[in-house]
Amino acid sequence: MKTEEIDGTTLETWTIEEVARAWDANEIVLIDVRTPQEYMFEHIEGALLLPMPFFNAEKLPGQSDKRLVIHCGSGVRSEKMARAAIAAGIGRIAHMEGGFGAWKAAGQPYIGTNMATGAPQAVNP
Numbered sequence: 001m002k003t004e005e006i007d008g009t010t011l012e013t014w015t016i017e018e019v020a021r022a023w024d025a026n027e028i029v030l031i032d033v034r035t036p037q038e039y040m041f042e043h044i045e046g047a048l049l050l051p052m053p054f055f056n057a058e059k060l061p062g063q064s065d066k067r068l069v070i071h072c073g074s075g076v077r078s079e080k081m082a083r084a085a086i087a088a089g090i091g092r093i094a095h096m097e098g099g100f101g102a103w104k105a106a107g108q109p110y111i112g113t114n115m116a117t118g119a120p121q122a123v124n125p
Helices: 016-024 037-042 078-088 101-104
Strands: 002-006 009-014 030-031 067-071 093-096 110-113 122-123
Touching: 002 067, 002 122, 009 016, 016 030, 016 067, 016 101, 037 110, 067 078, 078 093, 078 101, 093 101, 101 110
Parallel strands: 009 093, 030 067, 067 093
Antiparallel strands: 002 009, 110 122
């Protein structure tokens, strides 16, 4: 995990392995800030969709139980939204390094689209 101090708050950048471990242990809320089209085509099962254009950090849920981890396609949008969350006073926030592309490259499970039928299907279950 990489960390950066921003105005007294720590921005965490988690590796794919750290996110996968915490996700499997049900310790985090995973927020996908990609577009609805990107999400519909393929996404991490159970991740919440909150597209970047509609992202309002001040409306994020409380963090008493689970840390919020944001991800996008490559890590650029998620870092931007994590910084916005810190600016809005969210104290426990992280983003996933490398985004969904790195998640797929690491062989982690996700929901994809069956190109023959258009139906969702588990990939790397």
